Amino acid sequence: MARRHRIAVIPGDGIGKETTPEGLRVLEAAGRRFGFELELTHYDWSCELYQKTGRMMPEDGLDQLRGADSIFLGAVGWPGVPDHVSLWGLLIPMRRDFDQYISLRPCRLMPGVRSPLADRRPEDIDFVVVRENTEGEYSSSGGRMFRGTPREFVSQESVFTRHGCDRVMKYAFELAMKRPRRKLTSATKSNGITFTMPFWDERFAEMAKAYPGVATDQFHIDILCAHFVQHPDWFDVVVGSNLFGDILSDLGPAVAGSIGIAPSANINPERAHPSMFEPVHGSAPDIAGKGVANPIAQIWSGALMLEHLGEAEAAGAITTAIESLLAEGGPRTRDLGGNAGTVEVGQALAEAVARG
Ligand code: ATP
Numbered sequence: 001m002a003r004r005h006r007i008a009v010i011p012g013d014g015i016g017k018e019t020t021p022e023g024l025r026v027l028e029a030a031g032r033r034f035g036f037e038l039e040l041t042h043y044d045w046s047c048e049l050y051q052k053t054g055r056m057m058p059e060d061g062l063d064q065l066r067g068a069d070s071i072f073l074g075a076v077g078w079p080g081v082p083d084h085v086s087l088w089g090l091l092i093p094m095r096r097d098f099d100q101y102i103s104l105r106p107c108r109l110m111p112g113v114r115s116p117l118a119d120r121r122p123e124d125i126d127f128v129v130v131r132e133n134t135e136g137e138y139s140s141s142g143g144r145m146f147r148g149t150p151r152e153f154v155s156q157e158s159v160f161t162r163h164g165c166d167r168v169m170k171y172a173f174e175l176a177m178k179r180p181r182r183k184l185t186s187a188t189k190s191n192g193i194t195f196t197m198p199f200w201d202e203r204f205a206e207m208a209k210a211y212p213g214v215a216t217d218q219f220h221i222d223i224l225c226a227h228f229v230q231h232p233d234w235f236d237v238v239v240g241s242n243l244f245g246d247i248l249s250d251l252g253p254a255v256a257g258s259i260g261i262a263p264s265a266n267i268n269p270e271r272a273h274p275s276m277f278e279p280v281h282g283s284a285p286d287i288a289g290k291g292v293a294n295p296i297a298q299i300w301s302g303a304l305m306l307e308h309l310g311e312a313e314a315a316g317a318i319t320t321a322i323e324s325l326l327a328e329g330g331p332r333t334r335d336l337g338g339n340a341g342t343v344e345v346g347q348a349l350a351e352a353v354a355r356g
């Protein structure tokens, strides 16, 4: 019997509605070739739904998703709906409730794509940012006093737990072990943030003892950002707290070229809950509905999903197809200097995956 994977599909807003079908087209082609089936359930949760009903998703939304093996998301957000509504109405509840404590962003300069960094070749930019996704600087603990007076006072606490640090670091070390360079960099700021960051460094050093095969180093976040731009070839796997990881995981895809190709994953490694896979880009209202969005970020996110579901061979076939299409001058969308449409690129990749 064919392996079956239950996928919750949330196209969301804007170009998410155009890129998600192309992602599914390629995933289904991979399924036919590698012998698995996708059981898809579609959800119309979006800002459009919010504008009609006052909710981004139904009250029992998370329960509806709970039985899925993974969630495949397009993009969420639309002008006129404040970001905190779309974030807190859909994305954050998923991340929190499903304990997706790893945010993963592979950053690769693909052949045939121009990096904003001059003279960079594909072998120079191939690293992964691992961001802690549940605690750290983004806590709800803090307060504001004496509003509007000269004594006004605001504070916000960071929360770092041993459990939280250890589990993200363990994931990062395990990932580094699987990659040829076996190198892990930690983002810190222990020269300025004197409680949480020294603790982060301590946990990193402690965890490193269990992985003698992984070379480690660490940089303060400020100089690390500079190195991402000046020496992207130094990096293999990079682990950071919620805030530092957030910064690096936007900078990383930026140095690797077009936002239209960058994938991401929100993972619960224990598979106790569904993980979520989505492109780095947003709903791109400026080009939505025109059929010109680049579907590669969505399709590559689908490859990350397959890897998580244990379909590593199929995942590899998808990334290889993307590389070949870009290297060999296949159809490309406007953001990459071509004039192909979203569907044309999706079809070309689905055919390439089917052919092998
Ligand atoms: P977010 O919703 O995450 O805040 P944003 O509004 O900052 O994102 P995007 O929606 O990602 O930004 O769009 C930023 C720019 O990149 C826009 O000009 C958009 O057209 C372009 N862009 C984003 N994704 C794609 C894509 N898949 N293909 C082509 N262009 C894209």
Ligand code: MG
Pocket: 077, 282, 283, 284
């Ligand atoms: Mg936006």
